[in-house]
Amino acid sequence: MESLVRKYQQKYRKVEGEMKRWDELQSRLLSHFGSASSIIDRLEVLREKKNYGGLTCVDGVKEALLGKQLETLERIFSTMKDILKQFQSIVVSLDKISKDGSQLSKSESTPSSCRMKIGIKPSLAECVEGLKMIHEMHQSEYLLKVSLISALTWNTSSREIAGLNQFLADQPNISKDEVQGIFGVIFAEEN
Amino acid sequence: MESPVSHAGGEEPEARTPVVSSGTNLVAGSQSSSRSRLWRPAAQRNLRNQWSRLVSCRGRWVSASSEGRASATALVNAYLSRRYMPEMNLGVLKDMPMIRENACEKLERKQELCQRKLLSSYKDLVDAVSQFTKARDSMRCYLKGSSASPLVQFSQLSQDNDDPGDGGGVPVFTSWALPYFEKLAQELIDMFAVEISLKRLIVLQLLSIACQDAQGAQADERNWSIELYEGEFNDLNTVDLLCRERFQPNPPRIRGFQSNNPATEQINRNPTRETLHVYLTAWISDVNVDIMRVDEIFGMVEDEMQLKLS
Numbered sequence: 001m002e003s004l005v006r007k008y009q010q011k012y013r014k015v016e017g018e019m020k021r022w023d024e025l026q027s028r029l030l031s032h033f034g035s036a037s038s039i040i041d042r043l044e045v046l047r048e049k050k051n052y053g054g055l056t057c058v059d060g061v062k063e064a065l066l067g068k069q070l071e072t073l074e075r076i077f078s079t080m081k082d083i084l085k086q087f088q089s090i091v092v093s094l095d096k097i098s099k100d101g102s103q104l105s106k107s108e109s110t111p112s113s114c115r116m117k118i119g120i121k122p123s124l125a126e127c128v129e130g131l132k133m134i135h136e137m138h139q140s141e142y143l144l145k146v147s148l149i150s151a152l153t154w155n156t157s158s159r160e161i162a163g164l165n166q167f168l169a170d171q172p173n174i175s176k177d178e179v180q181g182i183f184g185v186i187f188a189e190e191n
Numbered sequence: 192m193e194s195p196v197s198h199a200g201g202e203e204p205e206a207r208t209p210v211v212s213s214g215t216n217l218v219a220g221s222q223s224s225s226r227s228r229l230w231r232p233a234a235q236r237n238l239r240n241q242w243s244r245l246v247s248c249r250g251r252w253v254s255a256s257s258e259g260r261a262s263a264t265a266l267v268n269a270y271l272s273r274r275y276m277p278e279m280n281l282g283v284l285k286d287m288p289m290i291r292e293n294a295c296e297k298l299e300r301k302q303e304l305c306q307r308k309l310l311s312s313y314k315d316l317v318d319a320v321s322q323f324t325k326a327r328d329s330m331r332c333y334l335k336g337s338s339a340s341p342l343v344q345f346s347q348l349s350q351d352n353d354d355p356g357d358g359g360g361v362p363v364f365t366s367w368a369l370p371y372f373e374k375l376a377q378e379l380i381d382m383f384a385v386e387i388s389l390k391r392l393i394v395l396q397l398l399s400i401a402c403q404d405a406q407g408a409q410a411d412e413r414n415w416s417i418e419l420y421e422g423e424f425n426d427l428n429t430v431d432l433l434c435r436e437r438f439q440p441n442p443p444r445i446r447g448f449q450s451n452n453p454a455t456e457q458i459n460r461n462p463t464r465e466t467l468h469v470y471l472t473a474w475i476s477d478v479n480v481d482i483m484r485v486d487e488i489f490g491m492v493e494d495e496m497q498l499k500l501s
Contacts, residue, residue, distance in 0.1 A: 042472055045465045053459045053466035054396040055473060058389065060448030064478040065469070 002118075004108055008127035011097050012186050015134055018090050018097075019179070022138065025090075026171070029083050029145070033152070033168055036076045037161040039069050040154055073154060080149055084142075091135070091142045098131040120188040130182035141173035226334065230358045233345040234332040238363060238372055239500075241326040242492055245376060246500045248326070249485070251319040252383060259312030259390075260475050263397055266305035267467045270400050273298040306398050313394045314420055320383045321429040327376040331356030331369060364496050375488050381446075384430045386479035388443040393470050394419060401460040414458065415439065446479045 045051050046066050055061050105114055105124045117123045148164050156164075272279075273295050284290055333356040335344040349356060357369040392415075399413050416439035418424055427433045427440050434441050459466065493500055 042468065045468050046472065048465070051463070051465040051469050053462045053469065054457050055392065055469065057457060058392065058443050058445060060445035061389075061473065061478075064445045064448075065473055065476055068476045068478050069472070 002121070004104070004124065005121055005127065007104060008101065008122070008124070008131075009186060011101055011127075011131060012183065014097055015094060015131065016183075018093055019134075019138075022087065022090050025083055025086055029080060029087075030165075030169060032076050032080050032083070033149075033165060036073060036080070036152060037158075037165065039073045039076070040152075040156060040161065041158055043069055043073075043154060044158075070154065077152075084146055084149060087142050087145060091139050094131075094135040094138055098128075098135040101131040102128045122185050122188065126185055130186060133182065134179060137174045137179070141171055144173060227358055227361060230332065230334070230345065231361070231363065234358055234363050234369065235496075237332050237345075237347060238330060238369075239496060239498070241330050241376075242372070242489075242496070243500050244326045245323060245379065246489065248319045248322045249379075249489075251322070252316060255312045255315035255319060256474075256477065259309055259316070259394075260471070262305045262308040262312060263393075263471055263474055266302055266309060266397055266400070267471060269298045269302040269305060271464060271467070273302070302400070306400075309394060309397060310420060313390060314423075314426075316390060317387055317423070317426045317430070320380065320387055321426050323376065323380045323383060324430055327373055327380060330373050330376065332358070367495055372492070375492065379485060379488060380430065382480045382485065384432055385444060385446050386477055387427075387430065388432055388441060389445070389479060390474065391419070391440060392443040393474050396458065396462070396470060399458045399460055400462065415442075446481075 043066065046062065046069060049056070049062060052061065105128050109124055114124045114128075145168065148168050151164055152161065276291050276295050276298070279291075281290065329347045331349070332345050332347065333349045333354050335346040360368045360370075363369055363372070395413060395415065398419070413419075416437075424433055424438070424440070428435075432441050433439070462470070489500060
């Protein structure tokens, strides 16, 4: 029983690593999103011939500047897609950990022992549940990110962008408190 | 051993010179092949140096351009803050005597400082490109002294009109003859030089932003056909940006577009926020420099030389 709990704790360490990777990706995603949105704002200014002031006399300047900005934007979009793929790989990995976790409890214990708690050690059911919840949060959050990023195009208005950015930064599906609570239960002895 | 077989179209890297051993004219053949044998290492060394120089000039360009960007941005911010000062809500400070005037004066000094810095970055850019052309012009390797002399020496300066300095068109490293290196360097110069002329226009516009009415007179004098700094036209001449007949810089243009429009005299002393945004975007975009192609050229040269330039 005790060794079983230890096996779960190892799984949680793995989950921790994946979540750390998630956070790194999140900050990269936000910074690329920020660059994309400032380019999109800029496009609006660049589209107006009257804004070129002293550069108006240079033939092709508008086309060249817009072209360059769109090129950069394209590059940022593709980087963000890449980042989303990495988010997905984390979701897949969390899914696997969670499935392995429920398999482990099924093969190594009986339904009654599953809920049993010895001292402050977590019950097996708690171990399994926690993994499942963490996976679900990240999966929903991943799906939200995919739809937010796909809503961003070169003609999204600044107001919409601000809204998208808010959601992207907040990560409403991932409750830090809840995650912390789960880890608190699993590693209760260590605290 | 390669013999100096001159081949037409030495600029084509694909047209490899077949490595032939010339046995027909033994005397001339052996003499010229020994010269060629000595020429290649000297030419290789020189090309390596010149291309390293190009790499470092590119680095100088990048840093001057980003310094220029920082100055231009600060300049624009100082100008805009000053312009919006009258409407700015200063909160509790609004009753302090002279606060707006003092703030404006300070911002104006800041603007002037940034203008000087921007100008110096522009000068650095011009300088970097003129170094490019110097490297291009020093790629050939000429035989020094008489060909009869037993001591063979080489120089980057031509002393003999019969010696084109290209080793007779033999491949210098693997397969390219010397003129091909010059051609690639020229391609780089073309991109950066056109960009200089566009940046010059941006600098001119940003330097012409009004400071105060009193000092306006001096700023008014700035226009396309006047040097932005002393000796500028000399520098522009080295990068082929000066129209010699009119003794003024060629009009700014975008690569791939024919600019026949010499109307560069439109100087807007009170540009809008949006226009300034366009200027800054134009500065950072380096629209005339195809970064991928630049990287490709340096990469190709490194492959040909089989070394990493630094």
